[in-house]
Amino acid sequence: MPDAANAATARDGRGEAPIAVSVRHVNMVYNGQHAVKDASFDLPKGNFLTILGPSGSGKTTLLRMIAGFGAPTSGNIVINGRAVGAVPPHRRSIGMVFQKLALFPHMTAAENVAFPLKMRRRDARTIPDKVERYLNLVRLGGLGDRRIHQLSGGQQQRVAIARALVFEPDLLLLDEPLAALDRKLREEMQLEFRRIQRELGVTTINVTHDQREALVVSDEIIVMDKGEIQQKAQPTETYRQPNNPFVANFIGVTNFLQGKALSFEAEGEVRFLHGDVVLRGRAGSAAASLGNGREVRGALRAEQIRIAAEEAALTGLDTVVSGEVEDAIFEGERVVYEISVPALDGAILRVFDHDVVGHTQFEAGRRVFLGWTVKDVLVFAG
Amino acid sequence: MKAARTAYPIRWRVMDALEAVAGILWPRFFRAGTPYLMLAPAILLVGLLVLGLWQMADASFRTLDTNTFLLSEDYSLANYKRAVTESLFITVAGRSLVGSIIVTVLTLVISFPYAYVMVRTPSATLRKFLLIALFLPFFIGQVVRAYGWLIILGNQGMVNEAFGLIGIAPMRLLYNYPAVLFGLVQYMMPFAVLMLAPALTAIPEEIEAAAGSLGADWVRTFRHVVLPMARPGFVGAGLVVLTLSLTDFAIPAMLGGGSQDFIANAIYDQFFRTSDQGLGATLALLLVAVGSLLVGLVFTLFGAGTLAMGRVKA
Amino acid sequence: MNGPKFPLNDLTRRRLLQGAAALGGAAGLSTLGVSRAFAQEPEKPAELIVRAWGGSWVDSLKAGVSDPFTKATGIAIRHDLTEDNEIQPKVWAAVAQKRVPPIHINWDTTTNATKSALRGVTEDLSDLPNLKNTTDLSKPVGLDGYPIVNTYGYVYVLAYRPEAFPNGAPKSWKDLLDPKFKGRIALYNDGIGFHFPAQVAGGGKLEDIPGNMQPAWDFVAKMKEQSPLLGEDPDFTTWFQKGEIDAACTISTNAREARKAGLDIKWVVPEEGAKYDTDGLWIPKGLPENELYWAKQYIDFAISKDAQQVWLDGLGLPGVVPGLTPPADLVGDPSYPTTEEEFKHLIRISAKVQVENESEWFSKFKAIMQG
Known part of the structure; x- marks a missing residue:
């Protein structure tokens, strides 16, 4: 993905940034199982990269190898031009925020932040200033004397960030530190991470299973599954142009239309047959894998489907089908419909209606019409 | 209706019946008293202890009449005066105190790595082995273990035989102060490990990883993070080991060769050898006092440790 | 009646x-x-x-x-x-x-x-x-x-391993003060059986018991320098069997028990006498x-x-x-006195005197040995 990397740096206006972290063919094998399989990527300096994946996808294992907790079975990790294979964590210049924060409960907030400076034998006279500067950076000015258990969850997060950054590490690693927070606080902290990272320009790798977080904070996203990197791209590209059905399904709410490939048209349009219904979409996999008669799946995002009471309201769309509302779930900013479509053998399509204020909600059992365009359907092999 | 009845599981009906019976035996308005009812055995136990202490206190002020072997009717401080002035008791008390402190320090130093490995090892087999090795001595008991040392460390024991093989003449390894301390450390280790292990379990592994990523090597991680965080464990284990060794009887009696008495041995002598229950009671009460004082001192200095059941000292 | x-x-x-x-x-x-x-x-x-x-x-x-x-x-x-x-x-x-x-x-x-x-x-x-x-x-x-x-x-004899006494049987309790017996002697842990011969060995008189027992304590203090093991009846038999000791002041029965187990153990009533009880x-x-x-x-x-x-x-x-x-095996043995002559070497103190002073003697002995 050199294009994506270039795009990311171009957008930040930093030009061609040097590579901060280079992961090359890294494998991690536990008991004969690949926890991480042939992972390779480059991360330019100053970038915010998120490794996104379900639990067990190998994302944390990969992060811990970068941090130095466990060496790869094979492959190389290079940080700032230095191969770090067997370098222990305390000899690497890496700040890490842990899942459970791992703050030292027997120290105050300030003592926690001062800890890495002391361990790294920085000039003792500069430590108090520095600690204060970083506590201010994370907006904890004046709370340095508090013990950890006297701080709120969000404040503890901030101490952990300050502690990981105060010694100006080459790399900041975030190991799902927001996973345990309630949603509001989590979203607030996501923006904080973003702000602080931008302010300091520190190269950051974040690990999460929260797609929203990945989309919000990252310059780039790596999606992992079963130990393998599925896609590395900017957030918008990851969302718009998923590499494969896994990525398409993992990010966003996606309907899959099963079928057999019929023909490959101009401009990458693919026609495929579901029963005796012809469906159309654009190629998401290599053209060769979408040959005539092959099993294919068309990915269609829930928000791309228009819903209307009358067929006439959907004129201009490439595909229109009728269906029956099975369930309607009001989520506040949207209504999620589950609609069975007889033309697709009763397959259930999930559809978002985002104009909750302007539209009336359809009741269960109601007959409705659904429509979408060719470019909304991304066709993958298999 | 019938379907509903069969759907109601028999176990629920049994529970309903039991609750009904419980309701008759212990009506609802007694409920507030339930916690106190649960405390009753403990109160009874403590009550008996206090009663016993009271009787001991009474005896401690009476002197023994060797003409009748009865305790005097009148009260005096004679026993207390003897206890704090006679060189025998001062020697023995000093030996017990110094000994129990040495034993506590040594036991903690030796037990910590054991507990640490047991808690942290990724190998289930090793953990099981360490646990079994820890609990086995509990089944064997103090006297049998001390006897084991008599066999191993005796003049014709395994150790001296091994020395013999490399040309070292048999030497007396038993019946001296170091032998008693050695036996006590060995006896106390399982207690200490058991008290330390929960404290170490309570330190998330992530914290040690964090210290590493923040620049601390394992020595400094241990010194600045593990040690202070394990303090409740050290305090708890230290208190248990200190009080147990201060009051130990069997090890000094068996491994000391008769000349390394601890306070408990002196008390035994008074009760069972010279039949002086008054002086025995005096020594016992002084031991209780000194022990409580030590425990109180530790509580004040370090908090109650794991003995406070996780309550953090504010 | x-x-x-x-x-x-x-x-x-x-x-x-x-x-x-x-x-x-x-x-x-x-x-x-x-x-x-x-x-x-x-x-x-x-x-x-x-x-x-x-x-x-x-x-x-x-x-x-x-x-x-x-x-x-x-x-x-x-x-x-x-x-x-x-x-x-x-x-x-x-x-x-x-x-x-x-x-x-x-x-x-x-x-x-x-x-x-x-x-x-x-x-x-x-x-x-x-x-x-x-x-x-x-x-x-x-x-x-x-x-x-x-x-x-019974008699609190001086029991010994002949091997450790190549020059023949010990004649006096003082023979145990030989430095080569350091750590190789055993006494009862309250000193019972040893107080009275110690009084004689220390240069005192039996008639002075219980009034003046300083000679006994002086002798016990000398014995303390020998770091004796202190025990009870079964300990003596065990210690002889395990080779921990060369000599002991103990009831003859315990020494005889070790001998029955096949060990070469003998006993004597030394010249100062031995306690009979x-x-x-x-x-x-x-x-x-x-x-x-x-x-x-x-x-x-x-x-x-x-x-x-x-x-x-x-x-x-x-x-x-x-x-x-x-x-x-005990015909004519000093631990099995039958004749007037044999009884002459044995020290017998009235139970009443013992009872009234025992506690004090015990603590005195303990104080010296535990010091």
């Missing part, structure tokens, strides 16, 4: 007289004196509990006294091996609280038994028929009547009458010649009945 010191209630007295009459009658008919049931015999308990010392001590008692008694009377004997020092407060407490005591018969050192007698927890045994056949030794010194019946004597049997107050009666029968049987012969063969100790045959 020698005017019992301890008042008996009328009922008990009547019972005792009946018992004595029964015994008198039975003695003529049977050596056991208890083998025939008389109409006036009180009901037999299922068992009697006798406190005893373990090891060869209880084995000998069982063979010589308990088993024949059971055979003759049908009353089972249970041996309670609680330490003598530990049973004492239990018995005292039971009597004080007017409970039935935990044992029927206590096999005790005369010194310890005297404490109990002074405290008034012992039954009077003056009316035992077999007492008339015993020597003076059976009567406790310095007490009225027979609150205890002494059953045999006795053990006895007594019955705590508070037993139901029938049990008291049969407990007395047990003790009466224990001082019969037949019982003594077997029991004391096992212990290797001289009994309180004249005409016993000593064990073959």
Whole structure:
């Protein structure tokens, strides 16, 4: 993905940034199982990269190898031009925020932040200033004397960030530190991470299973599954142009239309047959894998489907089908419909209606019409 | 209706019946008293202890009449005066105190790595082995273990035989102060490990990883993070080991060769050898006092440790 | 009846007289004196509990006294091996609280038994028929009547391994001060048996006991420099067997036990003398009458010649009945005194003096040894 990397740096206006972290063919094998399989990527300096994946996808294992907790079975990790294979964590210049924060409960907030400076034998006279500067950076000015258990969850997060950054590490690693927070606080902290990272320009790798977080904070996203990197791209590209059905399904709410490939048209349009219904979409996999008669799946995002009471309201769309509302779930900013479509053998399509204020909600059992365009359907092999 | 009845599981009906019976035996308005009812055995136990202490206190002020072997009717401080002035008791008390402190320090130093490995090892087999090795001595008991040392460390024991093989003449390894301390450390280790292990379990592994990523090597991680965080464990284990060794009887009696008495041995002598229950009671009460004082001192200095059941000292 | 010191209630007295009459009658008919049931015999308990010392001590008692008694009377004997020092407060407490005591018969050192007698927890045994056949030794010194019946004597000898004494047997307790015996000597942990010879070895006189025992303490202090091991009866046998010690001041029975195990152990009565003491049997107050009666029968049987012969063969100790045959290995042995000449070398101090001062002697000895 050199294009994506270039795009990311171009957008930040930093030009061609040097590579901060280079992961090359890294494998991690536990008991004969690949926890991480042939992972390779480059991360330019100053970038915010998120490794996104379900639990067990190998994302944390990969992060811990970068941090130095466990060496790869094979492959190389290079940080700032230095191969770090067997370098222990305390000899690497890496700040890490842990899942459970791992703050030292027997120290105050300030003592926690001062800890890495002391361990790294920085000039003792500069430590108090520095600690204060970083506590201010994370907006904890004046709370340095508090013990950890006297701080709120969000404040503890901030101490952990300050502690990981105060010694100006080459790399900041975030190991799902927001996973345990309630949603509001989590979203607030996501923006904080973003702000602080931008302010300091520190190269950051974040690990999460929260797609929203990945989309919000990252310059780039790596999606992992079963130990393998599925896609590395900017957030918008990851969302718009998923590499494969896994990525398409993992990010966003996606309907899959099963079928057999019929023909490959101009401009990458693919026609495929579901029963005796012809469906159309654009190629998401290599053209060769979408040959005539092959099993294919068309990915269609829930928000791309228009819903209307009358067929006439959907004129201009490439595909229109009728269906029956099975369930309607009001989520506040949207209504999620589950609609069975007889033309697709009763397959259930999930559809978002985002104009909750302007539209009336359809009741269960109601007959409705659904429509979408060719470019909304991304066709993958298999 | 019938379907509903069969759907109601028999176990629920049994529970309903039991609750009904419980309701008759212990009506609802007694409920507030339930916690106190649960405390009753403990109160009874403590009550008996206090009663016993009271009787001991009474005896401690009476002197023994060797003409009748009865305790005097009148009260005096004679026993207390003897206890704090006679060189025998001062020697023995000093030996017990110094000994129990040495034993506590040594036991903690030796037990910590054991507990640490047991808690942290990724190998289930090793953990099981360490646990079994820890609990086995509990089944064997103090006297049998001390006897084991008599066999191993005796003049014709395994150790001296091994020395013999490399040309070292048999030497007396038993019946001296170091032998008693050695036996006590060995006896106390399982207690200490058991008290330390929960404290170490309570330190998330992530914290040690964090210290590493923040620049601390394992020595400094241990010194600045593990040690202070394990303090409740050290305090708890230290208190248990200190009080147990201060009051130990069997090890000094068996491994000391008769000349390394601890306070408990002196008390035994008074009760069972010279039949002086008054002086025995005096020594016992002084031991209780000194022990409580030590425990109180530790509580004040370090908090109650794991003995406070996780309550953090504010 | 020698005017019992301890008042008996009328009922008990009547019972005792009946018992004595029964015994008198039975003695003529049977050596056991208890083998025939008389109409006036009180009901037999299922068992009697006798406190005893373990090891060869209880084995000998069982063979010589308990088993024949059971055979003759049908009353089972249970041996309670609680330490003598530990049973004492239990018995005292039971009597004080007017409970039935935990044992029927206590096999005790005369010194310890005297404490109990002074405290008034012992039954009077003056009316035992077999007492008339015993020597003076059976009567406790310095007490009225027979609150205890002494059953045999023993000597705290100097036991040694001949191997460690290449120049021949030690002649004096002072021989143990040789530096080569440092850490190789054993004494009782309260010094019992050692105080009196130490008084002589330290240059003092036995007549000064208990008034001036400084010579004894000086000698004990010298012995302390030898770092002796301090223990109790079974320890001596074990220590000899394990090669931990070369010499000990101990009751000859313990040394003989080690010798029976095949070790080369000998013993002497050194020139300063050796302590001679006795053990006895007594019955705590508070037993139901029938049990008291049969407990007395047990003790009466224990001082019969037949019982003594077997029991004391096992212990290797001289009994309180004249005409016993000593064990073959102990003929002429200093630990088995029979003649006037042999008794001259032995130190015998009255139980009363011992009882009254023992506590002080013990602490004095302890203070020196623990220092």
